[in-house]
Structures are given as structure tokens and as C-alpha cells.
Amino acid sequence: MLQTEDETPFSSGPDSTAPSSSTAPPSERLQVELQSHGLRLATHEAGAASRQGGAGPSDHKAVSVDGSTIMVPVHTAQSDESPYYATAPNSQGAATLYRDDEQVGTVSFPDPPQFYRHETSDGVPMWKVAKLHSHNVLATTVLQRCIRYDDRETACQFCAIGQSLEAERTIAYKKPHHLAEVAEVAVEHDGVDQFVMTTGTPNTEDRGCKLLHESAAAVQDAVDLGIQVQCEPPSDFGWFPKLREAGADAIGMHLEAVQPEVRKEIMPGKAQVPVDYYMDAFEAAVEVFGTGNVSTYILAGLGDSKEALISRSQALIDIGVYPFIVPFVPITGTPLEDHDPPGDAFMEAVLAPVGQMLVEAGMTSDTLDAGCAKCGACSTLRSFEEKARQNQ
Ligand code: SF4
Structure with a gap:
């Protein structure tokens, strides 16, 4: 089932302050998976606006994960089905990242310029x-x-x-x-x-x-x-x-x-x-x-x-x-x-x-x-x- 922007995917509800799971994948694996699967977002309003259309790669959003900022698909058909989901950021700007029903870390979104x-x-x-x-x-x-x-x-x-x-x-x-x-x-x-x-x-x-x-x-x-x-x-x-x-x-x-x-x-x-x-x-x-x-x-x-x-x-x-x-x-x-x-x-x-x-x-x-x-x-x-x- 696709998520709408207001839904959260898990019965326990999101917790933006939760620590990363000990089963989190290594950083390079997590980044590869995010770029391959894309990311579902609780809100598209957080951080700088995502890119749609234009020359070259598009339909991405800048996401900071493990100290690196990468462009992650958020507007593609595949990203709607991604196992990855980010909650709305908390007051410190940290959003909890889930893979299916498991917390795997936190991400943030660069501010709009x-x-x-x-x-x-x-x-x-x-x-x-x-x-x-x-x-x-x-x-x-x-x-x-x-x-x-x-x-x-x-x-x-x-x-x-x-x-x-x-x-x-x-x-x-x-x-x-x-x-x-x-x-x-x-x-x-x-x-x-x-x-x-x-x-x-x-x-x-x-x-x-x-x-x-x-x-x-x-x-x-x-x-x-x-x-x-x-x-x-x-x-x-x-x-x-x-x-x-x-x-x-x-x-x-x-x-x-x-x-x-x-x-x-x-x-x-x-x-x-x-x-x-x-x-x-x-x-x-x-x-x-x-x-x-x-x-x-x-x-x-x-x-x-x-x-x-x-x-x-x-x-x-x-x-x-x-x-x-x-x-x-x-x-x-x-x-x-x-x-x-x-x-x-x-x-x-x-x-x-x-x-x-x-x-x-x-x-x-x-x-x-x-x-x-x-x-x-x-x-x-x-x-x-x-x-x-x-x-x-
Ligand atoms: S986000 Fe960086 S790598 Fe990707 S198109 Fe822009 S400048 Fe190039």
C-alpha cells in the first residue's frame, strides 16, 4: 500500500529521536540502497525543494546520511514502493529512517538556500x-x-x-x-x-x-x-x-x-x-x-x-x-x-x-x-x- 504524506507506516508510530538500530547496514550499503530504491517521505516540505524535470538526473531530493549528502529519488514510481521511509524531521532537523518496520538510522535535509x-x-x-x-x-x-x-x-x-x-x-x-x-x-x-x-x-x-x-x-x-x-x-x-x-x-x-x-x-x-x-x-x-x-x-x-x-x-x-x-x-x-x-x-x-x-x-x-x-x-x-x- 502506498503511503500518503500524512500517514506513518508503522503501528508503533515514528520516533524522530530514536537511536539507530544495531542492525543498520554499513554506510555505503545504506546509501546504495537508498539511491536504488528511493525514499518515501512523510513530508516533501522539509529541507530544500526536490528536483523534478530538467537535464540529467532528476526527481531527487538531497538527503544527508552518515555525514554525506546524496541525491535520493523521491518522485519516481519506484520510490513510492521503496522499503525506506523517512519521518518528518524533529526540532533538530533529524528524521528517523525506517527500512520496512525497522529503524535503521536518521537522515536530515539541507535547508532551502x-x-x-x-x-x-x-x-x-x-x-x-x-x-x-x-x-x-x-x-x-x-x-x-x-x-x-x-x-x-x-x-x-x-x-x-x-x-x-x-x-x-x-x-x-x-x-x-x-x-x-x-x-x-x-x-x-x-x-x-x-x-x-x-x-x-x-x-x-x-x-x-x-x-x-x-x-x-x-x-x-x-x-x-x-x-x-x-x-x-x-x-x-x-x-x-x-x-x-x-x-x-x-x-x-x-x-x-x-x-x-x-x-x-x-x-x-x-x-x-x-x-x-x-x-x-x-x-x-x-x-x-x-x-x-x-x-x-x-x-x-x-x-x-x-x-x-x-x-x-x-x-x-x-x-x-x-x-x-x-x-x-x-x-x-x-x-x-x-x-x-x-x-x-x-x-x-x-x-x-x-x-x-x-x-x-x-x-x-x-x-x-x-x-x-x-x-x-x-x-x-x-x-x-x-x-x-x-x-x-
Ligand atoms: S547533485 Fe552533484 S553530482 Fe548530482 S548532478 Fe548535481 S552537481 Fe552533479
């Missing part, structure tokens, strides 16, 4: 310009349109970049001054220390690099914070030094899936850019941004085998690229909304060896300058790095 209450100098609400991700990352989609999205023949089936625009939760194009003004307020009032800028792909050979260049330069002029830009590989790799000079500390170019047949099925437009071209772009970008500050998002659960994910990760690490492997989250309203997310056993079987490889390469999340791999909230890869480090 101050910048959401402000407007830009031309009257755009700042919450429409950028979002707080995790607890310290500003994130935006500079261009909320994509040449691939409007045609289902070419669209990435997991993507919801148009949904938030249709719902007027964002604006189509964030001008450089919008980004600079939001960054200033978020750094001053919310302790934000990095800015992740992605973009839908425009119909130009630079694949959005020009927009990202202008954006990074404006933010860099206004405030000091780490910047990661994200785009498809441009036709001219000369954009990499230009982006670096504009203030970008890191770049992400996202494979999403690694096996050619999976890429073709899930993202028929983007798959026309072969993996080999990405590898060439990665090598050129590593020369500019340095080892680890070039990364790629890989969505586990789209059909790639465990072996393919691990071997591609090793090939990426060998050339200095951080494979940021995240569990696929089926977003409501997309063609893949009913696609099963990967199980926690699959995620653990992939993340444990990749975490080990990253530690052996000395290219762990904490060594990076900016970006999703540094934030780490959409994956539990960082906790597997930690485990591998402890086992050394």
Missing part, C-alpha cells in the same frame, strides 16, 4: 536560474533546449530537459549576468563553493562551448568558486583551452552508456557521436584541465553489462578521466519512466571495483577541483573509494 528568495537585476527569480544541488553546489542548464530532445527519433530517452521549461520552473536561456548575479548571492549567503553548468546541445559545431565560455567568464569575473562546464564534445578541441581561460576548472562530457548497442537504443541521436570520438576529446581535454578534472557521467542500469562498465571505466581512468557512474533513475514523463532502475547488488558490483581503481590511480573525488564527480551526490562511488582506501 537563501538565493531562492532573490531576483536578478532584470526581475527573474533566482530559483529559475539555478538550483542548489546537494548542499553546496549551484547547478544550471544554461540552454534549456536541445536539438535532440524535440524529436523522439533522436532524443535521449532518459532526459527531461523540456519538462521544467514547460512547467515554467526555469527559463529557456540563462544570460551570463543572470548566472553571475546568482553566483554572488549563493556564495555570500549559502556557502556554495562550486558551480556546475550544463547545457542542452545547440545546433552548432561548438556543441554549446561558446555559451559555456561566456557563462564561465561572467561568473569568474564576479566571484571565486569552482566551475565545471558540461557539453558534448565540440568539433574543435581548441575550445578546451578557451574554456579553461574563461574560468572553467573542470569539464564533463557524458557518455551516459558505454556499449554501442545500448547507446543506439537509449540515445539514438547522441550515439551518432561514437565512443572513440569521446575518447579523443577526453585525451585533448585532460591535457588542458589535468587528470581527473575531465569526467563523464555514466548511467548504470540502461542495459550496459557490469563487465562493460568496469572495463570502460578502467580505460577512462587510464587516460585521466573520472568515470562518474550513477544509478539510472527513471524520470516520470520520459519514455523510460517504467524502466527498472539498477538493483543495489548490481551497483555495488560495479562501484566497488571502480572505487578501487580510482584509489589505485590516485584520482579520487576529493582530489578534483570541481564538478559532479567532486560533488558526488548522485552516486555512492565516493563511499566505495573510502572503503577501498580503508582496505589498503
Whole structure:
């Protein structure tokens, strides 16, 4: 039976001050399970608002568990059936976490940021310009349109970049001054220390690099914070030094899936850019941004085998690229909304060896300058790095 927001799942009733159960799973297991199953909430009002729609992973909420903040699905069909349930936070902000009828710990939710209450100098609400991700990352989609999205023949089936625009939760194009003004307020009032800028792909050979260049330069002029830009590989790799000079500390170019047949099925437009071209772009970008500050998002659960994910990760690490492997989250309203997310056993079987490889390469999340791999909230890869480090 699904819970409504006012119901509590257990006859004994929730107790937000209860201690963690002694049978609580280890931290990395708990985090993997939360990201795989999602979380039912007593209230969606606690903490910063959850993300729905938009580019990349969505339908998540930032949840702090065992000292880490991770993004946990809360709006997906699967999360409605999750064995995990969080009560409303108590007066100290702690919510009791249950797995089925057993208390397994406490979680909390980062506060809504101050910048959401402000407007830009031309009257755009700042919450429409950028979002707080995790607890310290500003994130935006500079261009909320994509040449691939409007045609289902070419669209990435997991993507919801148009949904938030249709719902007027964002604006189509964030001008450089919008980004600079939001960054200033978020750094001053919310302790934000990095800015992740992605973009839908425009119909130009630079694949959005020009927009990202202008954006990074404006933010860099206004405030000091780490910047990661994200785009498809441009036709001219000369954009990499230009982006670096504009203030970008890191770049992400996202494979999403690694096996050619999976890429073709899930993202028929983007798959026309072969993996080999990405590898060439990665090598050129590593020369500019340095080892680890070039990364790629890989969505586990789209059909790639465990072996393919691990071997591609090793090939990426060998050339200095951080494979940021995240569990696929089926977003409501997309063609893949009913696609099963990967199980926690699959995620653990992939993340444990990749975490080990990253530690052996000395290219762990904490060594990076900016970006999703540094934030780490959409994956539990960082906790597997930690485990591998402890086992050394
Ligand atoms: S990992 Fe990237 S997409 Fe996920 S919360 Fe962090 S900045 Fe946002």
C-alpha cells in the first residue's frame, strides 16, 4: 500500500529521536540502497525543494546520511514502493529512517538556500536560474533546449530537459549576468563553493562551448568558486583551452552508456557521436584541465553489462578521466519512466571495483577541483573509494 504524506507506516508510530538500530547496514550499503530504491517521505516540505524535470538526473531530493549528502529519488514510481521511509524531521532537523518496520538510522535535509528568495537585476527569480544541488553546489542548464530532445527519433530517452521549461520552473536561456548575479548571492549567503553548468546541445559545431565560455567568464569575473562546464564534445578541441581561460576548472562530457548497442537504443541521436570520438576529446581535454578534472557521467542500469562498465571505466581512468557512474533513475514523463532502475547488488558490483581503481590511480573525488564527480551526490562511488582506501 502506498503511503500518503500524512500517514506513518508503522503501528508503533515514528520516533524522530530514536537511536539507530544495531542492525543498520554499513554506510555505503545504506546509501546504495537508498539511491536504488528511493525514499518515501512523510513530508516533501522539509529541507530544500526536490528536483523534478530538467537535464540529467532528476526527481531527487538531497538527503544527508552518515555525514554525506546524496541525491535520493523521491518522485519516481519506484520510490513510492521503496522499503525506506523517512519521518518528518524533529526540532533538530533529524528524521528517523525506517527500512520496512525497522529503524535503521536518521537522515536530515539541507535547508532551502537563501538565493531562492532573490531576483536578478532584470526581475527573474533566482530559483529559475539555478538550483542548489546537494548542499553546496549551484547547478544550471544554461540552454534549456536541445536539438535532440524535440524529436523522439533522436532524443535521449532518459532526459527531461523540456519538462521544467514547460512547467515554467526555469527559463529557456540563462544570460551570463543572470548566472553571475546568482553566483554572488549563493556564495555570500549559502556557502556554495562550486558551480556546475550544463547545457542542452545547440545546433552548432561548438556543441554549446561558446555559451559555456561566456557563462564561465561572467561568473569568474564576479566571484571565486569552482566551475565545471558540461557539453558534448565540440568539433574543435581548441575550445578546451578557451574554456579553461574563461574560468572553467573542470569539464564533463557524458557518455551516459558505454556499449554501442545500448547507446543506439537509449540515445539514438547522441550515439551518432561514437565512443572513440569521446575518447579523443577526453585525451585533448585532460591535457588542458589535468587528470581527473575531465569526467563523464555514466548511467548504470540502461542495459550496459557490469563487465562493460568496469572495463570502460578502467580505460577512462587510464587516460585521466573520472568515470562518474550513477544509478539510472527513471524520470516520470520520459519514455523510460517504467524502466527498472539498477538493483543495489548490481551497483555495488560495479562501484566497488571502480572505487578501487580510482584509489589505485590516485584520482579520487576529493582530489578534483570541481564538478559532479567532486560533488558526488548522485552516486555512492565516493563511499566505495573510502572503503577501498580503508582496505589498503
Ligand atoms: S553530482 Fe552533479 S548532478 Fe548530482 S547533485 Fe552533484 S552537481 Fe548535481
